[in-house]
Amino acid sequence: MFHWLEKNPFLFAVVVFLVIAFAGIVTILPNFAQSAQPIKGLKPYTVLELAGKEVYKKDNCLSCHSQLIRPFKSETDRYGQYSLSGEYAYDRPFLWGSKRTGPDLHRVGNYRTTDWHENHMWDPKSVVPDSIMPAYKHHFTNIADIETAYAEAVVVKNVFNTPYGDEIAEGKDAYNKHFDATILPEAKKITANMKKADIKAMVEAGNIPEIVALIAYMNRLK
Amino acid sequence: MQSNAAMEYDYSIVKLFMWTTVIFGFVGMLIGVLIAAQLAYPELNYLLGEYGTFSRLRPLHTNVVVYGFTLSAVWASFYYSAQRVLKVSIAESKFLMILTKVHFYLYFVAAAALVVTLLMGITASKEYAQMEWPLDIVIVLIWVIWGVAMFGLIGIRREKSLYISMWYYIACFLGVAMLYLFNNMAVPTYFFSGGLGSIMHSVSMYAGTNDAMVQWWWGHNAVAFVFTVPIIAMIYYFLPKESGQAVYSYKLSLLSFWGLMCVYLWAGGHHLLWSTVPDWVQTMASIFSVILILPSWGSAINMLLTMKGEWNQLTENPLIKLMVLASTFYMLSTLEGPIQAVKSVNAIAHFTDWIPGHVHDGVLGWVGFMAFAAVMHMAPRVFKREIYSKSLLDAQFWVQTIGIVLYFASMWIAGITQGMMWRAVDEYGNLMYSFIDTVSVLHPYYVIRTLGGLLYFVGMVMFAYNFYKTATSGRKLETEPQFKSPMA
Numbered sequence: 194m195f196h197w198l199e200k201n202p203f204l205f206a207v208v209v210f211l212v213i214a215f216a217g218i219v220t221i222l223p224n225f226a227q228s229a230q231p232i233k234g235l236k237p238y239t240v241l242e243l244a245g246k247e248v249y250k251k252d253n254c255l256s257c258h259s260q261l262i263r264p265f266k267s268e269t270d271r272y273g274q275y276s277l278s279g280e281y282a283y284d285r286p287f288l289w290g291s292k293r294t295g296p297d298l299h300r301v302g303n304y305r306t307t308d309w310h311e312n313h314m315w316d317p318k319s320v321v322p323d324s325i326m327p328a329y330k331h332h333f334t335n336i337a338d339i340e341t342a343y344a345e346a347v348v349v350k351n352v353f354n355t356p357y358g359d360e361i362a363e364g365k366d367a368y369n370k371h372f373d374a375t376i377l378p379e380a381k382k383i384t385a386n387m388k389k390a391d392i393k394a395m396v397e398a399g400n401i402p403e404i405v406a407l408i409a410y411m412n413r414l415k
Numbered sequence: 416m417q418s419n420a421a422m423e424y425d426y427s428i429v430k431l432f433m434w435t436t437v438i439f440g441f442v443g444m445l446i447g448v449l450i451a452a453q454l455a456y457p458e459l460n461y462l463l464g465e466y467g468t469f470s471r472l473r474p475l476h477t478n479v480v481v482y483g484f485t486l487s488a489v490w491a492s493f494y495y496s497a498q499r500v501l502k503v504s505i506a507e508s509k510f511l512m513i514l515t516k517v518h519f520y521l522y523f524v525a526a527a528a529l530v531v532t533l534l535m536g537i538t539a540s541k542e543y544a545q546m547e548w549p550l551d552i553v554i555v556l557i558w559v560i561w562g563v564a565m566f567g568l569i570g571i572r573r574e575k576s577l578y579i580s581m582w583y584y585i586a587c588f589l590g591v592a593m594l595y596l597f598n599n600m601a602v603p604t605y606f607f608s609g610g611l612g613s614i615m616h617s618v619s620m621y622a623g624t625n626d627a628m629v630q631w632w633w634g635h636n637a638v639a640f641v642f643t644v645p646i647i648a649m650i651y652y653f654l655p656k657e658s659g660q661a662v663y664s665y666k667l668s669l670l671s672f673w674g675l676m677c678v679y680l681w682a683g684g685h686h687l688l689w690s691t692v693p694d695w696v697q698t699m700a701s702i703f704s705v706i707l708i709l710p711s712w713g714s715a716i717n718m719l720l721t722m723k724g725e726w727n728q729l730t731e732n733p734l735i736k737l738m739v740l741a742s743t744f745y746m747l748s749t750l751e752g753p754i755q756a757v758k759s760v761n762a763i764a765h766f767t768d769w770i771p772g773h774v775h776d777g778v779l780g781w782v783g784f785m786a787f788a789a790v791m792h793m794a795p796r797v798f799k800r801e802i803y804s805k806s807l808l809d810a811q812f813w814v815q816t817i818g819i820v821l822y823f824a825s826m827w828i829a830g831i832t833q834g835m836m837w838r839a840v841d842e843y844g845n846l847m848y849s850f851i852d853t854v855s856v857l858h859p860y861y862v863i864r865t866l867g868g869l870l871y872f873v874g875m876v877m878f879a880y881n882f883y884k885t886a887t888s889g890r891k892l893e894t895e896p897q898f899k900s901p902m903a
Contacts, residue, residue, distance in 0.1 A: 216680030281623025341612030363609030
């Protein structure tokens, strides 16, 4: 019945391609524009928060933590309001995760503090004795890559129309200006609530360690 | 399939990919055992400083076994069987000889770069698509080279009609090409920000829910086109060849192939049930997932019935044993998947260890066993030597089978336990357990899982040793074996 097709490899390939491509088009396209809409009042991530999101990606927090609260009472009781599509409008990439070895983090900013994160990332067992999460002590010494985060903000502003103001612009000068005017003060606000003196000293000297950026990001998750 | 004693085929490329199958299998599974142990004994996170945490190693494990072990086995099998079913030798074309070598060495370089960048934490963070944009470009190049080699071989073929395995290889090539390209669409930030920051960094073209849709359209179908389609291609070639039996039914293979092509891509949304993707997508994905049982079982049953009347081979030939159990695990795993895709089951199963459990009965039982059988079937024909040890192969089979059973049984229990504990409420409707209670309870299952993984890894070491001895010091063969692979 199909023997003729099996003798025409090119035609065979075309048919296979059409059959498999069809499903993608039908599933992804219809709601594409609607799903890209932010909810009312959603602010884009600050550059420091974006740098924290990069730390979150770099150490692959999403291999154990989800950012997706499902619409069940047991989940809303535990984590808060279930997640809405529009809340993710500025998440590139999405960080829902697929496994909860640890708890969901989509609204962790509502119930954990800077101080809590500082203790927990240094030594999880000091906060949760039975925790199986590794300590991330290197977040306290590695310097966060703020410039790359700024570059990302510039790109999403110019290419995807993410609503940033004029302070996000191309080039080194614009970056340096924004760093002194906005990013560093934001980092200092966080270190004000931290207790490690060396972290405070690093930020005073203009070097923002990964932990500060990460906490900025975690506090933003609400 | 008639025999072709007169034709000489070129196996230089096949040998290279066989070696990387063994090497990447060893590395990938070793990391797997380590990260499984880390969940049971968290102190093991600190062996390699920043680079040794579960979170850094987990993507390395998945990438090395998917793109290292599995793809190497697929390509070794492809270059071996394509020559034979198309009745053409790679050596007939100088261009193809060079191209296939470029394929291999570029692949090896990309694999090395993948390991380094993932350890450094340079990642796009999409599952099974973690590679950053410069690596993505190399991977696309490798894929195109494979496509050119494939259609080049097809172009100069003597056998006009494409054998079933070739259908699946073509589908694998096209499917991964399409999905990979669309999922990895990203803007490199360095070039669009006036030269700021890291040159490796990029930002996804899709955001939030859309990104999730595209990612799981990829993630699900990467399973389809890397873990399913080319593995079916392998079993359709190697089982009949090893057993000397003709494929049971041409019509069933036709039905299964086109069924799989038509249905598989629709089921991707089952990774996003109860999420923020549109409801109709979720329902549709659920329904198509259940339909997917048909073409999956079609292939598996076709393979099992190929052994009709020849079941005695199961006791005599460990390679037949590996392939028959591979088909059986394929049936188990393609029934388990649709069950998990039912919305009410998914509400409990999602985010739990049942999911890695499901993945592993598929990959350890189906993909792994098929890869081992394929490599061992090819070894005597490629190296012209007898398989070094039958008893070692037999022992490997049993050690690994026990390993798989321990693995999935513990993960089923762990997953359902945790899923039920997350939602348990007391008589007043309050949550009964804090999150950490649902972690502590898993400790024994994590220990059993580690043990299961360790057994599988021990089997891998046995396999590697057996393969090495076969390639270097197995008894020389004068003529190519017809069906059953000779083993000492």
